[in-house]
Amino acid sequence: EPEPYNWPTRTGFYATGYATAVSSVCSILMALFFKKRMGQGQMIDVATADSFSSCVGIPPTIGYIWKKPRPRYGTLDYGLCPYGFFKCKDGYAAIACFRDQDFRAALRILGIWKIEEDWKTLLDRITDDVEKAQILNREIEKAVAGMTFEEIFNKFQEFCMKAAKSKWRGGGLPVTTRMLRPMEVMEVGHWKVRNAFFKANDTYYGTFQVPTTGKMSKTPMRVKSISARIGEDNQHIFEKYGLKMDGNN
Incomplete structure (x- = not known):
């Protein structure tokens, strides 16, 4: 039994699964509606990341604050700035500055303190003006x-x-980590232990690496089939819902 106030720490994984399921169901309903109107079937392709990103909290929050749809920010972030990944000599480095003092510390570390006056506070750095945000982004890109x-x-x-050792604790603690390439991620022992990236065998595709989201160790994603050939599951679906197949199905 769950203990009081012990909130789940991996809810994002569940949210991703449910968001993808909702997108899939909506796509199926739209395809059925189109088939009823036009008599033609539709290929459905749902991207997990797109499903999740379309419903996380930031877009509606930003839309309410700025009174307009959020612009495309690319690798920039709405909640923090800078918060993203930047190309360095041998790959990409992720850099995050959660507080103003963290940002100032990053400027000192990267040797670009001269721009501090223009980006003093978080509200100076988070803006609905994408071009302005990209100016700061380019300064950091040049520095790294x-x-x-x-x-x-x-x-x-x-x-x-x-x-951290300073008694004033005002020096700032910016965060950085290395961005791994997909093949490097798959070799990390942490994900192997959790079996986050698993392979399946298919009669048509052979051994197939399932591109799924992360999962907790005891809750594998419900992957029942990896095949995606058009019409492959028609008979199963029609039988399950008591529908009659005809030559157009």
């Missing part, structure tokens, strides 16, 4: 472009350790 991730990480770590 000539460094390897190890150099970036060491600079951040050294600064943060000094800040």
Whole structure:
């Protein structure tokens, strides 16, 4: 039995699954409506990431605050700035500055303190003007472009350790981590233990790497089939719902 006030820590995984299911059901209903009107079937392709990103909290929140649909931010973030990944000498480095003092610390570390006056507070950095946000993004990109991730990480770590030991605790603690390539992620032991990336055998595709979202160790995603050939499941669906197949199905 769950204990009081012990909230789930991986709700995002469940939300992703349900969001994808909702998108899939809506797509099926639209396809059935189109078939009824036009007499033609439709290919349904639902992207898990798109399903989830379309309903997370930020878009409606931003729409309410700015009184207009959110613009396309690309790799930028609405809640924090900077908060994204930036190309460095040997890959990509993710950098996050949660507070104003974290941002100021990052400017010192990266040697671009001269721009501090223009981006003093979080409200200066979070804006509905995409072009303005990209100016700051480009400044950070230029600062990290000539460094390897190890150099970036060491600079951040050294600064943060000094800040953590300071009795004033006002030095800021910006965060950085390395962005892994897909094949590198699949080799990380953490995901192997949790069996997050699993393979399935299919009569048509052979051994297939299932592109699923992360999961908790005891709650595997409900992947029942990986085949996607048009009409493959028609007979099963029609029989399950007591429908009659004809030559057009």
